[in-house]
């Protein structure tokens with residue numbers, strides 16, 4: 001379609017494609033701009049909290065949601081959106097190829113990106129022992145010793161996954177207690193291959209062309225040097241809120257887009273959903289729910305309904 | 308393009324490996340998969356070929372492309 005879309009959705013993870021599905025049901029002309037289809041859920045092979053499906057891989061869940069959305073025939077552009085501006089009647093979005101699209105409303109579903117530790121050795125040894133995706137690169141550590149750095153639910157899930165290959169997995173966490181869902185925490189504590197090293201920071205990744213050891217901020221078993229074959233960094237994620245920033249939408253101190261009960265942002269006609277929003281519990285089902293709300297509220301807004 | 312030798316180093320669970328494989332399948336371009344999870348020989352080989360331990364790695368003749376990097380793959384294949 002050329003001309004002005006009713007809604008432009010930026011992002012093609014769980015939230016973006018859920019919004020595309022629902023906008024289709026509401027008969028809105030829909031554009032979805034996506035840099036990398038599937039998004040963050042691709043990082044896990046084991047989703048067991050999507051209602052109605054006891055267990056599914058992240059890849060299959062993402063594919064199912066995308067296929068469902070495509071039933072409603074949204075226009076999909078595979079590109080990064082680099083510029084978003086307010087126009088007289090709506091919004092203009094420009095992608096990295098310089099193409100510009102117009103829409104009357106905007107749903108931001110840009111998710112989040114892996115956060116780095118920003119310590120010496122991290123960039124130099126990336127994929128040479130230092131990794132951020134257990135599902136992709138865990139296979140290289142069969143019968144080896146590895147460290148997962150972080151203490152969140154995602155870090156716990158990465159550690160559990162890595163025990164399939166590794167001989168030993170250390171979870172190195174700066175806090176006192178790992179912050180995982182109780183069900184995942186139970187699994188970690190019951191797993192003999194996993195050992196938690198708490199109240200400890202990693203200061204450096206060291207090695208000559210490949211990771212050989214971590215340098216810790218305090219001794220573990222008498223030494224600050226911690227020998228490992230590989231390390232997986234899972235210390236949380238940062239919201240991809242650059243476009244929201246350009247639009248002057250209100251962000252919280254973490255850079256997440258602030259939304260209300262209707263998935264509305266501080267700018268009329270702009271909605272947000274999923275991991276880019278300031279939701280306290282970032283799970284696929286939460287993002288999908290917010291996406292449906294955002295779609296419905298965009299629909300009402302287009303009908304001139306005031307709240 | 309038809310006579311270029313294409314190898315995709317991959318593993319069963321690696322999502323971006325599947326995307327790389329789907330890319331060649333969708334374009335009906337013949338390629339060989341080397342599963343580094345199923346065969347230790349390929350795990351060692353991919354490290355030698357690419358100097359790192361991340362997958363997918365796509366080898367197109369002499370071009371070694373790390374990750375599912377569509378622009379680089381298209382360039383190596385001479386596709387628009």
Ligand SMILES: Cc1cc2nc3c(=O)[nH]c(=O)nc-3n(C[C@H](O)[C@H](O)[C@H](O)COP(=O)(O)OP(=O)(O)OC[C@H]3O[C@@H](n4cnc5c(N)ncnc54)[C@H](O)[C@@H]3O)c2cc1C
Nearest residue numbers: 011012013014015035036039040041081111112274275284
């Ligand atoms: C290791 C791990 C395990 C997890 N396990 C589970 C689980 O078991 N169950 C569960 O419910 N949740 C799980 N989660 C959380 C879940 O993955 C996320 O909550 C969810 O995937 C977020 O979806 P999203 O669509 O909001 O964002 P994302 O999935 O991050 O998608 C963002 C999308 O926006 C695109 N994008 C970003 N910027 C731009 C731009 N400028 N232009 C165009 N496109 C752009 C990206 O390419 C991507 O397509 C896990 C997370 C991790 C890290």
